Structure formats: C-alpha cells, structure tokens
Amino acid sequence: MTQQGLNRDAGRNPAIPPIDNLDKCRNILACTECQSPLDMAPAVTQVTCLRCGKQYPIISGVPVMLKGSDAAAINIGANAQPARSVLRKLPLIGRFLRWVLNPPAGLINVAAAENYRCLREMLSGLDHPKLLFVGGADGLGFGSIHLGQKLLQSVINTDVALMPGVDLVADGHCLPFVDESFDGVVVQSVLQHTREPKVVVDEILRVLRPGGCVYSEIPFLQRYYPGYDFQRLTLEGLEFLFRDFEAIRTGISNGPASALAHVGAYAFAALLAFRSEAFYKILVTTFRWAFAPLRYLDWLVKDHEHSVEVAGGFYFLGRKQQGAH
Ligand SMILES: [Zn+2]
DSSP states (O other), X not given: OTTTXXXXXXXXXXXXXXXXXXXXXXXXXXXXXXXXXXXXXXXXXXXXXXXXOOEEEEETXXXXXXXXXXXXXXXXXXXXXXXXXXXXGSHHHHHHHHHHHSOOOSOOOSSHHHHHHHHHHHTTTOSSOOEEEETOTXXXXXXXXXXXXXXXXXXXXXXXXXXXXXXXXXXXXXOOBOTTOEEEEEEESOGGGOSOHHHHHHHHHHHEEEEEEEEEEEESSOOOOSSSOXXXXXXXXXXXXXXXXXXXXEEEEEOHHHHHHHHHHHHHHHHHSTTOHHXXXXXXXXXXXXXXXXXXXXXXXXXXXXXXXXXXXXXXXXXXXXXXX
16 A cells, blocks of 8 residues: 555556655665665666675565574465466356355454554654564554544554565564664564564664664464464563663453453364364354354453453554663
8 A cells, every 4th residue: 555556667667666656665774684775766676785795685675684684484475466366257257156165263353453553653744754564464453543644644654575565575573774764663562473583673773763663463362373373471571572662551452251252263264173184174154154253252351450361462553762772
C-alpha cells in the first residue's frame, strides 16, 4: 500500500525505479558493513558505498540492503509469494472451497486499534514524520489503518523478503539507516521470527530519535508457525526486552479466549489424528471453524487480572528516552 503501482511501473520499464519509493529513503540510508551514509542520487540499478565499496542492488525499484549475502532473503521472498491454485480457475466453487479451507486463525486483537491511535496522537505534532515498519510484509501490521493517511504515507516498510508493499529489503538485526532517522518504529508480530530479538530492539533504539516511539507485539500462547519461528514471550519478558525504552502502555493484544481457540484447535487435532497427516489437516480445519467464535470472549476478559497468565500475545508501546543510545 505504500508503493502502489510499483510493480506496474517497474513492469513498464524495470530500469526506472519509482521515484517516490527511493525518495523516501534518500539521506537516511547507511551501509550495513561500515555504517557510512549512502548517496542515492545516481541510483538506478544499484547503490554503492563510497567508503567500503559494498554494492546493493535495486530490484524493481526496491533497494536490497542486506548484510553479507543477499541470496537467502531473496529466496524467502520467492517462497512467500502466494501459490497459484487450480481453484483460482473455478470462480464460484473455487471461491467457496477456499473460504471453507481457510478458517479463522482463532485470534482477535483487542489492543492494536487503540494502540495505533495512541501512536498517531504521539506523532501528531510533527510536520514530516518518519515511521519505520520492521517486517511489515505486504500489508503492514493489523490495525495500522488507524495511523491515518498522513502517517501511512510517511511509512518506510522493510522486510527480509522482496514482495509487493515493501519499500526496502532489510534485516532487523542490521537496519541500513543512519542513527536517529525515525520518529517511530513498528515491529508487530515480528520479533518471534528473529534469531536475536535484543539485537533487533537495540537497532530500533539506534535509529529512533530521542523521544521517538516504538510499538511492538509478540505472541505468548500461540502455536508454532513452521519456518523461522524462534520464541514466545511473557509480558514480563517483552517489557524486559524493551527495558531501554520508557514504557507508555503495555498489556494483552490477544487474550485467553484467543489462546484457547487458536491452540485448542491444533491441540485437539494432534490428539485425535492418530499419526495420519491427512486426518490431522481435516481436524485442524474442522476445529478451527468450531473454536473460532470463542475468540470474541476476549473483549469481556481482556482486563481481568489473571488474563495475562494465559494470554495469546502482548504489546509494548514506548518511547526512546533522552540520552539513550
Ligand atoms: Zn560501506
């Protein structure tokens, strides 16, 4: 959404990257190897660090700013593209079957909308806010629509994969930006996919200006998501991870009803599948449909003092303190 028309324009003439996409990053990019600022003025197909000589390709108008080898992340991007299904060729039945075979995940986010509105309020006094999404994938985070059009247009969206909606391919462990470049950073449901979340959080601290805001969510009681899923955190764990920030709001993003509906579907399927992969998949789909309505109970229990003990996920909204590095 932050680079509408990017692929269309790139398709017309791949040698000419969309100007607005590169303009967003101009003057704030830094080399991932030597941290020198990069001049993107002559950028067409690649950016070169004048100090260490590292070359960063620009693919379909998107700078690929990864430390070391680029190949791994680009391959992830290729895998992340939605697979073409035979069902797409069957308009009505195909659409119905896709709906039946993709039941709700059983999770409801009871905090994101309010937290994004709070973030918008915190950044409202700025004429030209700069907001970074780390791992925003192809749709930014759930509830980000509540940032409003002005902030959404200021977003630089990064991910380790090349996909529509990503302005810059980058790894949160080594953000390719000069210090204190941003007024806000969002890393929503991403840190569980990082090998070293503290390194990512330290990078966020580095690229935020003093007084800048950070918003994060991370799962607690949720199933393992196959591929690059490394950790879960309690609320204490999340607050400790962001200990170098001033906490503004922290709490439950997915409550205990979400945890029960989401994990329960997979747990019952695993218990009853009797080692049959096909039966397991049928049971998962069935139980996800059966348990999904439970998640709405989170609106009733999200503020209960014991909900934090069995919640599906947590959030942290904070601010970089003056003098923090
Ligand atoms: Zn360099």
